[in-house]
Structures are given as C-alpha cells and as structure tokens.
Amino acid sequence: MEAGYLSMTILKQQANWEQLTKGAHQAKEMGQPILVSYTQRIDAWDPLSFFAKAGNLLHGERSFWSDSTREIVLVGVGHTLIFDERDTVGENRFSAVERKWKEWVANALISENGGPGTGPVIIGGFSFDPEKKKTDLWKGYHDASLILPRWMLTLNEHGRWLTTNVVLTPEENIAQLKEQLNKEKSILDEAAQTVSFAKGTPFVTKEVAPDSWKQSIGLATREIQKEKLKKVVLARELRLTGESSFSPEGTLASLHANQPDSYIFAIERGDGCFIGASPERLVKREGRRLLSNCVAGSTVRGADIKEDLALGEELLHDQKNKDEHDFVVQMICEAFCQESENVEVPDEPTLHKLRYIQHLFTPVTGWAREGTSLLSMVHRLHPTPALGGWPWSESLSWIREQEILDRGWYAAPIGWLDARGDGEFCVAIRSGLLRGAQASLFAGNGIVEESDPEKEYEETRWKFRPMLSALEH
Numbered sequence: 001m002e003a004g005y006l007s008m009t010i011l012k013q014q015a016n017w018e019q020l021t022k023g024a025h026q027a028k029e030m031g032q033p034i035l036v037s038y039t040q041r042i043d044a045w046d047p048l049s050f051f052a053k054a055g056n057l058l059h060g061e062r063s064f065w066s067d068s069t070r071e072i073v074l075v076g077v078g079h080t081l082i083f084d085e086r087d088t089v090g091e092n093r094f095s096a097v098e099r100k101w102k103e104w105v106a107n108a109l110i111s112e113n114g115g116p117g118t119g120p121v122i123i124g125g126f127s128f129d130p131e132k133k134k135t136d137l138w139k140g141y142h143d144a145s146l147i148l149p150r151w152m153l154t155l156n157e158h159g160r161w162l163t164t165n166v167v168l169t170p171e172e173n174i175a176q177l178k179e180q181l182n183k184e185k186s187i188l189d190e191a192a193q194t195v196s197f198a199k200g201t202p203f204v205t206k207e208v209a210p211d212s213w214k215q216s217i218g219l220a221t222r223e224i225q226k227e228k229l230k231k232v233v234l235a236r237e238l239r240l241t242g243e244s245s246f247s248p249e250g251t252l253a254s255l256h257a258n259q260p261d262s263y264i265f266a267i268e269r270g271d272g273c274f275i276g277a278s279p280e281r282l283v284k285r286e287g288r289r290l291l292s293n294c295v296a297g298s299t300v301r302g303a304d305i306k307e308d309l310a311l312g313e314e315l316l317h318d319q320k321n322k323d324e325h326d327f328v329v330q331m332i333c334e335a336f337c338q339e340s341e342n343v344e345v346p347d348e349p350t351l352h353k354l355r356y357i358q359h360l361f362t363p364v365t366g367w368a369r370e371g372t373s374l375l376s377m378v379h380r381l382h383p384t385p386a387l388g389g390w391p392w393s394e395s396l397s398w399i400r401e402q403e404i405l406d407r408g409w410y411a412a413p414i415g416w417l418d419a420r421g422d423g424e425f426c427v428a429i430r431s432g433l434l435r436g437a438q439a440s441l442f443a444g445n446g447i448v449e450e451s452d453p454e455k456e457y458e459e460t461r462w463k464f465r466p467m468l469s470a471l472e473h
C-alpha cells in the first residue's frame, strides 16, 4: 500500500515536471510568459494548520476563504500573479480584472482533476467605494486586489488538493525552478502536522465617535423623511489595542469553529490581515447557474428556545425590518432579471440564525445570460442595499460624505474566481482589520424612516460580537 502510494506520487511528480518542461517550450515558442498550473491530491493537510504554518514560508501573502457550508475551503500562499486594478475611463475595476485573468488563462497549461476550486484560482477582494478618501488604515488593500497564489490548498466534496501555479518566461531555468519548488514544498509539507492555537492577547476597546454615529442616524432619517433617500447603511468602528500582537491564525481558527453558517475569510496584505465571519453571499456562479442571498433585517438570539422563536416570529412580522429587507430583494431581483433567465425568488423571507443574531433571508437564483460573468454580476450587485442603501447612487454619495469611517474592504466583495469562470463572492461584514497590536472592527445597520439611534447602536453591538469573541479566543 505504502509502496503503491509512493510510486503513484513519483509518477505524478514526473507528470508535473513534464508539464513545466512543456510550458518552458511553449513560452519560448510564443516569446511570452506562460502560466502553468498543476494539481495533486494531498489528503492529510488541514487548512487552518496550513494557513498557520505557511506563515513561516510567506508571511503577508496568505488568503483563507470558506463558504458558509464548508463545502469549499481555499487557502492561498504566496503570489504568482497579482491583479490590482482601478476604475479607468471605459473600463471598471471588475472587468479589468476579468479581462486580464482571461488573457492569462487563454494560453495557460492547466492539469487538474480535483473539481471545484482546484486549478488556477484567483482569490481576494475589492474596496467598498473607490471614490471615498483613503486613509492609512487600509494601506496595502487596493480598490481591486486578487492574487493567483503560488500554492493553493483546496478542500471540496472530492477531497483535498494542492495546486501549484508558476509563470514560465522564455528564458526560464527549469532546473533552478524545480529546485526552488521542491524547497518550498518541503517547508509546506510540515503543514501536515496539526497546529494548536495560542490564546488571544488581552486588549482594550475604544469606540470611535459613538455620539456622532448616533447623530448621523438622526440626519439620515430626516433625509428619508424629505424623500431624498429611502434607506442608507451606516457603519461604525471599534479600535482595539492588544497587550501584544493579535494572532490572525488563532482568530481565524476561532471564527471557523464558532461561527457555522458563515463565510470565513482572512486576507493578508503585508502586516495587515482582514478577517471575518460573514453571513451574506453576494453571488455564486456554477456553470450558468447564479445564486445570491438577500440578508437584511436583524434581531438578537433568544436566551432559550422559546424566547428565540418568539424573537424570530416578531422579526418576520416587523414592518420596519421587512421594509429594510425588501429594498435588498427588489434590487437583487432586478439585477437578476436583467442578467439571467428563469429567476426564482420566494414570496416571503425566512430566518437565517447565527450564533448571536438572526436575520431575514431570501435566496435568489437564475441562469446567466450569454455574456454575464461572475465579476460582471459582482459589479452589477455591489453594493446591495444591505450594505449601501437606496436609491443606489444617492445613498452611496451620502455614505461617502457623512460616514466618519474609512470602510476600505469592509462590506465589500471578497471571494474567488477559477479558470472556467466559476467562483463565489461574499460581502465582508462582521469583520476586522488586524495589524500587529492594533485592530479595527466594523459594523453597520440599514437605516430606514423608523430607525431609532439607540436601538441601532445596540444592534451594532451584537454585530461586533463574532469578532470580539474570536479575538478573546
């Protein structure tokens, strides 16, 4: 058994090396760099340990993303290609990333047989609003920043896979490259050992301008009364100072263990790590099938089952929350009707229950029309009125002018895209940015005409809880 497994591994390695040699010839023939990507089964590896251990190899270039059902978990390490794009005249940042990705994929040599999330996959995200004045808080996190990692561990329904991505130039020294890959791989092999995560550092918490935030809710409701806006999402920040550095690895492991039914993500850029547990899918594409979720309208979880059910029932019938939710359903449905066929959406929301909070929830599905891609849908949908407001451009301008916070990547799309055009993006809420012993946590609420500043303030406190408890792990 051992010997058979060993000889299969050697055969696979030979095939991978042949792939590199073929890529080098192709690069020379075409006179341009070629992407080569190969995938191997790697059953023993644990994704959280891999994320932690890979920090020894390439700190500052790690990405972790898991869907809310844990069907697909991706851990990227290092970079082979970086897609950092801006809006320009004639092309937005989403289509610029897509165009450049397709150009690389068109000539790539890809060998993979591991199914969804294997082969070359770009992973990363976008900022909430490229027009908002930037601060130093988000240094390293650009308006669009997706990475094709050098190494990508994928967990999916078929098993665990390691994809290696390299770009070969016409002048490539293949022997040197093989040596380098072997060296890196043997460091990563240590990731097979499971890591135990240290306890979080104690920290002090400072609320950033809570009174101004409450006042801005009063301002927003007045704008809504004057019919300049119908709904706007206002967010605020908590600043944490740790006794020592916060641990991205421990925080991630705690979110992963304690926030089921949430997307779990961690995106490193240099000494920063943006991390969170979001309940909200923006859009997923599987072949032609498109899926989105409307998540807006909230109440706390009950102390026992009886109280929890009563709170849920109250939420389902509460007009203020239903209005807040309906803006999101209408906008997502309209986008789906334009970009896809056979759109399906239930008449009434159900409840999506998380550890500390429950939300109104409506799924939307459709079949993509010709020319509709995952990133064109991300562009079309972002920000939904669950994160921005309604009307779309008025609420966005209002946030830009009135919100004290630099949202950076908070409430923006985070996810992945593969070489076939499949992938998924969630919205990065219930999140925080860790940088050494400093952390900023973010939470926001949909404000409608009936919103009360004190109640909204209380609601943000529930929304900070997943990150606060993960940091206390």
Ligand SMILES: C=C(O[C@H]1C=CC=C(C(=O)O)[C@@H]1O)C(=O)O
Binding pocket: 233, 235, 280, 295, 296, 297, 298, 359, 385, 386, 387, 411, 429, 430, 442, 443, 444, 445, 446, 463
């Ligand atoms: C903007 C956030 O939540 C949104 C998503 C779900 C429910 C929401 C609400 O009920 O206000 C928000 O629209 C956040 O958690 O920071």
